[in-house]
Amino acid sequence: MKRRKFLKGAGIGAGAAALGTSGLAAPAIAQQTFRWKMLTTWPRNLPAIGVGAQRIADAITKMSDGRLTIKLYSAGELVPAFETFDAVRDGVAECCHDAPYYWIAKHGAVPFFCSVPGGLTPQEHNAWMYYGGGQELWDEMYAEWGLRGFLAGTGGPNMGGWYAKEINSIEDMDGLKMRIPGLGAEVFNRLGVISVNLAGGEVLPSLQTGALDAAEWAGPYNDLAMGFHKVVKYYYGPGVHEPGPGIALTVSRKAYDELPSDLQEIVRVAAGEENMRMLAETIRGNAAALDALINKHGVIAQHFPDPVIDAMHAHSEDVIATAGAIDGLSQRIYESWTGFRKQMVGLAPFGELGYDIGRARNQA
Secondary structure, eight states: HHHHHHHHHHHHHHHHHHOOOSSSSSOOOOOEEEEEEEESSOOOOOOTTHHHHHHHHHHHHTTTTEEEEEEOOOTSSSSSSGHHHHHHHHHSEEEEEEOOOGGGTTTTTTGGTTTTTTTTHHHHHHHHHHSHHHHHHHHHHTTTTTTEEEEEEOOOOOOOOOEEOOOOSSGGTOOOEOOOOOOOOOOOHTOOOOOEEEOOHHHHHHHHHTTTTTOSSOOHHHHHHHHHGOOOOEEEOTTTTTOOOOOOOOOOEHHHHHHHHHHHHHHHHOOOOOHHHHHHHHHHHHHHHHHHHHHHOOOOOEEEOOOHHHHHHHHHHHHHHTTTTTSHHHHHHHHHHHHHHHHHHHHHHGGGHHHHHHHHHTTT
């Protein structure tokens, strides 16, 4: 009897402890919450890259049940577009959505983690980054600035740009003032172009005033939204200078390391999800937008002449080799990247390239 009374009393005591001294349920221990700011280098709600940044912010907030919320500031709302990298490094914001080749002044090899002339398609770039050693090299480079980079989208295969006049030869490129960033700018410089790097919101006004003779931005989906067709009508491709730019979610390493492991994983997964989704959106959008540009807006879309394409590829090889000879890290990046590209070139005729050629030949 004594033993039964003791166990009964112990059960009541344990229950009372769980309910609290008042007999009511004790509140759960509050979980720590985090509030981040995300900067972007894009105008707000720009198709794919602009809305993609917002999708990442929304997904992180939702998957974390509000434990990590992210407020987005598009280009110029908190800091200018080309100051986002430094703003994250300096703690003004915890992350930004950007194109890594914008930061070429930080290190000449950083464009390899975005896109370089004569480089990889979006699928190939993903393969190098995820399974070819690219991410590890990226981590090593960004650690110097206290940052981490995650693939978080793609601009898809780019067009070669908008031109106020026809391009019939390499000589027609000479002296053109053109908006173009990254290592692609150096390739175009060697064709005689005077390259200028401008944020997206500055490109259309510069074309309108004649400050630019040509401009490269992305592919038809984004270009249609930017309105370049209202000013110039000659649209050339393909974009040898930028065959598949990878977009980054650049995160403060300090802010990331302060997150519990499950929230770290949510950030990584949200970036990866958007990397896949943005490519799908861009491919679909490019097809519809190119049709609209040609058939609704009277744009003259043409291939660059073969001599121009060949010159772009020839200059690309030298430009990327130079970028890969800056220091020991750039040399390792270059060797990893070029070895991977060689394998992709060998695979292409038996993969999508071979299929696409056959499909095009047999379409009515």
